[in-house]
Amino acid sequence: MRVYLAGPEVFLPNARAVLDEKIELTLRYGFTPVSPGDLEIPQTETRKARGLAISAVDERLMSSADFIIANLTPFRGIAADVGTAYELGFMCARGCPAYAFTNNSRDHFARVRDYYDGVIVKDDQGHARGPDGLAVEDFGMVDNLMLHGGVEARGGVVVVREVTPDRLFLDLGAFEECLAIAAARLLGR
Numbered sequence: 001m002r003v004y005l006a007g008p009e010v011f012l013p014n015a016r017a018v019l020d021e022k023i024e025l026t027l028r029y030g031f032t033p034v035s036p037g038d039l040e041i042p043q044t045e046t047r048k049a050r051g052l053a054i055s056a057v058d059e060r061l062m063s064s065a066d067f068i069i070a071n072l073t074p075f076r077g078i079a080a081d082v083g084t085a086y087e088l089g090f091m092c093a094r095g096c097p098a099y100a101f102t103n104n105s106r107d108h109f110a111r112v113r114d115y116y117d118g119v120i121v122k123d124d125q126g127h128a129r130g131p132d133g134l135a136v137e138d139f140g141m142v143d144n145l146m147l148h149g150g151v152e153a154r155g156g157v158v159v160v161r162e163v164t165p166d167r168l169f170l171d172l173g174a175f176e177e178c179l180a181i182a183a184a185r186l187l188g189r
Contacts, residue, residue: 001186002032004062006088007071008081009169010037021172029179030187034065036087062090067097067186069178070151072143072158073168074104078111080143092150099182100151101174102142105162109138157181 003026009018019037026033039057044050062068068091075081080102092098104111109128113120116130123129128136141148142158151158159181161174183189 001030001066002034002064003182004034004036004065004068004087004091006036006068006084006091007169008073008075008084009071011075012169018170018172022175025172025176025179029176029183030189031179031182034061036061058087059090062087063094065091065096067091067182068099069175069182070098070100070147071169071175072100072102072147074102074111074143075169078115079108080147085144085147088147088150092154096154097156097182097186098151098154099156099159099178100142100147101159101161101178103161103163103168103171103174104142105160107140108143109136109140112136155185 005019005022005026009015009022012018015037019035023033023035036058039054039061041050041053041057044053068088070084070088072080072084075084088098088100112130113136119131120128120136128138130136137145139145142160148158157178159174159177161171163171
C-alpha cells in the first residue's frame with residue numbers, strides 16, 4: 001500500500017534528512033512511501049508557474065496513494081500547515097483511510113485562547129468568542145474539527161505527543177505510532 005506523507009517537513013533546513021528518515025520508517029512498516037519531498041518539477045518560466053507545477057505534481061502523487069499520514073503539528077501559527085490541511089482534505093475526499101499526528105499536546109482551543117491573550121468571552125447565546133467577535137470552537141480536538149473529524153471518519157486516529165520545541169518537526173515518535181496503527185489495521189500486522 002502506498003502512503004502519502006503529508007507535513008511541513010519540506011520547509012525544514014534539513015528537509016531531505018527528515019524526509020529520508022520518514023521514508024525509511026515507512027518502508028520498515030511494509031508501506032511504499034509517497035513523499036512530496038521527492039517531486040520532479042518541470043522547468044517553468046515564472047514563479048507562479050513553478051508553484052502551479054508543484055501543486056499539480058503533488059495532486060498526482062496524492063492520487064497515486066492509498067492512504068495518508070498527515071503531520072498536524074501547528075506550523076507558523078496556531079494551526080496545521082495549510083498545505084497539509086489541503087492534502088488531508090484531498091485524500092479524505094477520495095475516501096482514503098487517514099491518520100494524523102501532532103507533536104503539540106495542547107488542543108486547538110487552548111492555542112486560540114493564547115492567540116487572543118486569554119480573552120475569550122461567552123456571547124448572549126453562550127458561544128465562546130474572541131475579542132474580534134469571531135466564534136471559537138472548543139471541541140477538545142488537535143486542530144479544526146474538519147481535520148480531526150476527517151481522520152476519524154475514515155477509520156484513522158490522531159496521535160498526540162508533546163515534544164520539546166527544538167524537536168517539534170524532528171521527533172518522529174508520533175509518526176511511527178501512526179505507521180504501527182496503520183500496519184495493524186490495513187496490513188493485519
